[in-house]
Amino acid sequence: MPLLVMKFGGTSVADLARIENAAKKVQAEVARGYDVIVIVSAMSGKTNELVGWVEGTSKLYDAREYDAVVASGENVTAGLMALRLQEMGVPARSWQGWQVPINTTSAHGAARFVSIPRENLDAKFAEGFKVAVVAGFQGISPEGRITTLGRGGSDTTAVAFAAAFGAERCDIYTDVDGVYTTDPRISPKARKLDRIAFEEMLELASLGAKVLQTRSVELAMRFKVRLRVVSSFEEVDENSGTLVCDEDEIMESKVVSGVAYSRDEAKMTLLKVEDRPGVAAAIFGSLADAGVNVDMIVQNISEQDDPSDKRAHTDMTFSLPTNQVERAKKAIEAASAAGKFAYSELVTDTEVAKVSVVGIGMRSQVGVAARMFAALAAENVNIKVITTSEIKISVLIDRKYMELAVQALHDTFELDKA
Amino acid sequence: MPLLVMKFGGTSVADLARIENAAKKVQAEVARGYDVIVIVSAMSGKTNELVGWVEGTSKLYDAREYDAVVASGENVTAGLMALRLQEMGVPARSWQGWQVPINTTSAHGAARFVSIPRENLDAKFAEGFKVAVVAGFQGISPEGRITTLGRGGSDTTAVAFAAAFGAERCDIYTDVDGVYTTDPRISPKARKLDRIAFEEMLELASLGAKVLQTRSVELAMRFKVRLRVVSSFEEVDENSGTLVCDEDEIMESKVVSGVAYSRDEAKMTLLKVEDRPGVAAAIFGSLADAGVNVDMIVQNISEQDDPSDKRAHTDMTFSLPTNQVERAKKAIEAASAAGKFAYSELVTDTEVAKVSVVGIGMRSQVGVAARMFAALAAENVNIKVITTSEIKISVLIDRKYMELAVQALHDTFELDKA
Incomplete structure (x- = not known):
């Protein structure tokens, strides 16, 4: 019997009416003839x-x-979903993580899958059960304690089950109807993609397209699980949503598939950093210890601006979320005061945004960067x-030009055309 | 290390402040030197x-x-209680039913204990944990599914753990400070009992004194678990509350320990029922099949009121909750129409109440019934x-005299005096 995995997030099971809809x-x-493994999140609001x-x-x-308490939210949804399916005449039962069992590491709050043995669920499918409703986001540790997987854990659970059970597809039901070429709120010309390659989705996810969680895309790519993003609130057929798949399944891909952005970026530059081995490690090690999420890093070539100074210097620029600027400043000043590295000045710009174009077609195509820069120049957008x-080119620009830049790039690469 | 079991009901863990208090x-x-097993209910309102x-x-x-969903309420409280204890510096962890494991039958919603192996909890106590916080009301079936024990299941869980672990005492924390000689709302002279025998508590519980659930008292009596009823909302020391214990532990017991009542009673009488073997079984079998909770049953002696009629007749009277009268009527009429038994008339009185006196001293004392009836007669209360x-005498009387009867009996047996 072919098997599907279907995952419903918190807003898709927010109340009894939505559970019925799902x-x-x-x-x-x-x-349609499938056995189904359903992965459910907690009813929205319950986890909070x-x-x-x-x-x-x-x-x-x-x-x-924490894990023992928080995992109970998914258990409730799993039971209710099984009951609703039974009520519709579909043979179904609920499974909590420890019942499957979903074996994970002991890293509570951020556990990783160790194994998902098929034995118990397969036995029930063989008995005639058509649906296994599994509580997402959780597992059991080697010590027999309940674990949770951390943010996005339900998506990851769905992909892991699809891999373990050789599912034909893993459908992620959510409140949007697919993956778009860019954010429709910024560009009205944004177009839903029928298909997108794992690598592209991964870049888009890490750039803040919130449709799928990065880790679940990574896992899907590794195990070649065909992922589909579909809407819980629309009629769904075989052509609905966006299929995230291996690039082999994408007939003809455009050079650029999507334009992504990240609004709340800041840029920090350390001027005249002494250019010696280990200085970058010292700077970014200090920032990592302080929990700063550094994104882009650029180091300019070394230069000797004062002939009397024998030491070489460089400028080190990086981007980070705006709300981490203060923390980053303190970390740098403390590390410098402790003698780990020296610099002449720390320049901060909190009014920038990041815009990126993503596409696997870039690999075989030259001149994509040039087309991107030309499009921005034509709008008088300065690149910082x-x-x-x-498969990605990212630029930091002044935040006020962000929408303009996204629209210009969307037009340049003709993303509104299928 | 001596061990205590402490049980906190829903109102005692209704919110974070109350969990802290518990x-x-x-x-x-x-x-004070105890290892403790804490049994918790769901935060009040959550189970509903x-x-x-x-x-x-x-x-x-x-x-x-149903069980998988409903049992999650207790799991949440168990985790929160363990966290609060840790916060206070007390080494504690939570246990869900399947983790202990609490092995039960497969009778979902009304499961019975099969075994509670000590191994897992004992190992943790040996490691230095001082408190095991156990989710009450639940267990695991031989099939590995979550079970619940039905109403009062948390009290029963507490007693079962006290028996399994040889606890010195099982303290039931609730919103009253003990067991009273009668309901203080009816008699201001009601006095808290320091001790009460299992048998007496059992009669009081089945008579509607809602302090302890009947099944938990039965279990405590069978395994000689010393039960204590104490208030969650007062300072507690070794002399607080009421100890429910073996009668050997009660030095000198009065002839009557308490006066109980049940307000919403009805009385039904079947007149001129044919008096032959099997007729009582037919009547009460029909009522049981209809789910009617029959309490008192009285059959008068057989009489032949018409010499021309060779058959003997009797009157059959029983009491039941007022809200089951209609159901009982239909069951009797249907069974009679089906030829199971015959009667001349069905007389219903929905304006009665039951008043009972309970005491193990009755067994060795004569004349208790006579004293009771005399006290009621002195107040012109007619006994129906x-x-x-x-160890119990119960009477049905007109409901309007109920408070008067309770007060008169409380006085007659001098229950206000220690």
Whole structure:
């Protein structure tokens, strides 16, 4: 029997009416001949309620108890979904993480999968059950304690089950109907993509397209799980949504698939950093220790601006989220005061944004960067920092030009045309 | 290390402040040198929320899914209580039913204990944990599904753990400070009892004194678990509350320990029932099949009121909750129409109440019934039905005299005096 994995997030199971709506989508796939593993999140708001109680009880909470409390939200949804399916005449039962079992590491709050044995669920499918409703986001540690997987854990659970059970596809039901060429709120010409390659989705996810969580895309890419993003609130057929798949499945891909942005970026530059081995490690090590999420890093070539000074110097620029600027400043000043490195000045710009173009077609196409820079120049948008990867080009620009830049790039690469 | 079991009901853990208050009581016992097993209910209101969701999803719900959903309420409290204790510096961890494991039958929604192996908890106590916080009301079936024990299941869990672990005492923390000679709302002279025998508590519980659930008292009596009823909302020391214990532990017991009542009673009488073997079985079998909770049953002696009629007749009277009268009528009429038994008339009185006196001293004392009836007669209270057991005498009277009767009996047996 072919098997599907279907995952419903918190807003898709927010109340009994929505659970019923989701159950109907499961029933439709069973009618099409599939066995189905359903992965559910907690009803929206419930996880926050539970987290609030934990944090209200203990500031430095024991992560094992946190997990035991918070995982209960998904258990409730799993039971209710199984009941609703039974009510519709679909043979279904719920599974909590420890019942499957979903074996994970002991890293409570951020556990990783160790194994998902098929034995128990397969036995039930063989008995005639058509649907296994699994509580997402959780597992069991080698010590027999309940673990949770951290943010996005339900998406990751869905992909892990699809891999373990050789599912034909893993459908992620959410509140948008697919992946777009860019944010439709910024460019009305944004177009839903029928297909997108894993690598592209990964770049878009890490750039802040919130449709899929980065880790779940990574896992899908590794195990070649075909992922589909579909809407819980629309009629769904085989052509709905966006399929995230291996690039082999994408007939003809454009040079650029999407334009992404990140609004709340800041740029910091350390001027006249002594240019010697280990200085970058000292700077970014200090920032990492302070929990600063550094994104782009650019080091200009070394120069000797004063002939009387024998030492070489360089400028070191990096980007980070705006709300981490103060923390980063303190970390740099402390590390410098401790003698780890020296610099002449720290320049901060908190009014920047990042705009990126992403596409696997870039790998075989020359001149993409030039087209991008020309499009920005035509709009008089000054580029402050550039970084590139194999399938992505990102620039930092003044924040006020962000929407303009996204629209110009969307037009230049003709993303509105299928 | 001596061990205590402490049980906190829903109102005692209704919010984070109350969980903290309960945790302080646990901390105090740890300071006194005890290892403690804490049994917790769901935060009040939570179980109703979960039950509402189940019933809103499926009218004829699968009891296994019901249990999986509903048991999550206790799991949340267990985790929060463990966290609060840790915060106070008390080494504690939470245990869900399947982790202990609490092995039960597969009778979902009304499961019975099969075994509670000590191994896992004992290992943690040996490691230096002082408190095991156990989610009450639940267990695990031989099939590995989550079970619940039904109403009062948390009290029963507490007693079962006290028996399994040889606890010195099982303290039931609730919103009253003990067991009273009668309801203080009815008699201002009601006095808190320091001790009461299991048998007496059992009669009082079945008579509607809501302090302890009948099944938990039965279990305590069978395993000789010393039970104590104490208030969550007062300072507690070794002399607080009421100890429910073996009668050997009660030095000198009065002939009557308490006066109980049940307000919403009805009385039904079947006149001229044919008096032949099997007729009582037919009547009460029909009522049981209809789910009617029959309490008192009285059959008058057989008489032949018409010499021309060769058959003997009797009158059959029974009491039942007022709100089950209609159901009982239909069951009797249907069974009679089906030829199971015949009667001349069905007389219903929905304006009665039951008043009982309970005391193990009765067994060795004569004349208790006579004193009771005399006290009622002195107040002109007419007695409609009488039943007796070894340690209890119950009467049905007109409901309007109920308070008067309770007060008169409390005075007659001098229950206000220690």
